[in-house]
Amino acid sequence: MNNFFQGYNLLFQHSLFASYMDWFHSFNCSLLLGVLVFVTLLFGYLIFGTFYFKSKKIEYQFGELLCSIFPTIILLMQMVPSLSLLYYYGLMNLDSNLTVKVTGHQWYWSYEYSDIPGLEFDSYMKSLDQLSLGEPRLLEVDNRCVIPCDTNIRFCITSADVIHAWALNSLSVKLDAMSGILSTFSYSFPMVGVFYGQCSEICGANHSFMPIALEVTLLDNFKSWCFGTME
Amino acid sequence: MVAASATRNMLHQYGRRAIGISLIASVGATAAFFFGYVQPRHEKYERFFANYDPYTRMKEICAANKGYMHTCPQELAKLYEEKGKTVADL
Numbered sequence: 512m513n514n515f516f517q518g519y520n521l522l523f524q525h526s527l528f529a530s531y532m533d534w535f536h537s538f539n540c541s542l543l544l545g546v547l548v549f550v551t552l553l554f555g556y557l558i559f560g561t562f563y564f565k566s567k568k569i570e571y572q573f574g575e576l577l578c579s580i581f582p583t584i585i586l587l588m589q590m591v592p593s594l595s596l597l598y599y600y601g602l603m604n605l606d607s608n609l610t611v612k613v614t615g616h617q618w619y620w621s622y623e624y625s626d627i628p629g630l631e632f633d634s635y636m637k638s639l640d641q642l643s644l645g646e647p648r649l650l651e652v653d654n655r656c657v658i659p660c661d662t663n664i665r666f667c668i669t670s671a672d673v674i675h676a677w678a679l680n681s682l683s684v685k686l687d688a689m690s691g692i693l694s695t696f697s698y699s700f701p702m703v704g705v706f707y708g709q710c711s712e713i714c715g716a717n718h719s720f721m722p723i724a725l726e727v728t729l730l731d732n733f734k735s736w737c738f739g740t741m742e
Numbered sequence: 743m744v745a746a747s748a749t750r751n752m753l754h755q756y757g758r759r760a761i762g763i764s765l766i767a768s769v770g771a772t773a774a775f776f777f778g779y780v781q782p783r784h785e786k787y788e789r790f791f792a793n794y795d796p797y798t799r800m801k802e803i804c805a806a807n808k809g810y811m812h813t814c815p816q817e818l819a820k821l822y823e824e825k826g827k828t829v830a831d832l
Contacts, residue, residue: 520783524787527787527791530784530787530788530791533783533784533787534780534783534784534787537779537780537783537784538776538780540775540780541772541775541776541779541780542772544771544772544775545768545769545771545772545775546768548764548767548768548771548772549764549765549767549768552760552763552764552767552768553760553761553764556760556764560756560760571754571757573754573758574757574761577761643809645808645810655812657812657813660796661796701791701794701796702794702796702799703796703799703800703803703811704799704803704811705810705811726811726812726813728800728811728813729796729797729800729813732800732813732814732815732818733813735813735818736812736813736818736821738827739818739821739822739825739827740821
């Protein structure tokens with residue numbers, strides 16, 4: 512049985528910004544429903560009405576004017592939350608406490624913590640024979656990217672060869688990784704857990720086999736993990 | 743130019759009525775979906791994030807001891823042992 516967050520809409524969003532994106536999607540769906548009802552009723556009137564319009568050239572400039580006014584109103588209604596989300600996204604990028612450099616390769620990801628000397632590793636997908644019980648197929652990696660929660664993390668995303676895209680679906684994150692260009696964004700993760708993503712730009716034969724595993728944990732656990740990972 | 747039909751005003755009147763009825767129905771459907779589904783969904787998100795406690799959730803995840811998170815104390819202890827570092831008692 513589906514609960515409120517499953518089945519009929521986007522999956523559960525794991526950050527406040529992503530929940531706003533979910534609201535914007537549902538808001539657009541409500542406008543879409545309104546347009547669908549409007550067009551369906553008018554088509555019903557034209558089809559089942561007692562008047563046959565095709566045989567006569569009935570001019571109706573007011574109706575044509577409405578065909579311009581209604582879409583304009585809908586676009587204006589969409590403009591306000593859209594620009595608000597862009598503004599909110601801009602505010603998110605003002606501050607950062609930790610920098611993580613993500614480099615896309617064919618076909619794996621490299622993570623480098625610039626603020627912590629010596630903490631850098633590659634992240635490959637686990638093959639089927641390496642998976643433990645419960646680990647997702649084609650998503651689990653050998654070295655997860657671990658970050659603390661409730662901390663502004665700045666991600667610098669680039670590529671060493673072809674174009675990749677670092678995407679996390681449940682967090683509304685998707686940035687292209689291009690060679691020679693450093694794409695940056697800041698994000699704060701309020702929930703602890705493991706979040707999965709995939710490369711979202713066709714990058715070759717193994718494009719489907721370079722997943723992203725992001726583990727958000729407490730700050731103390733993150734510090735302990737750093738000490739344990741470094742040589 | 744085509745001469746105006748004798749029933750032009752009647753057709754326009756019926757057309758305006760149809761547009762009006764369709765517009766009211768569409769606005770009603772939009773409002774019903776928005777206030778009946780979209781806003782309650784968003785309010786649930788707001789309540790969830792307002793009441794979310796990462797420490798409590800972390801305790802729940804680590805208490806299960808299934809190796810889900812690699813930064814649980816048990817997993818960190820294993821990591822330290824593999825690196826040959828000293829580990830205090832859990």
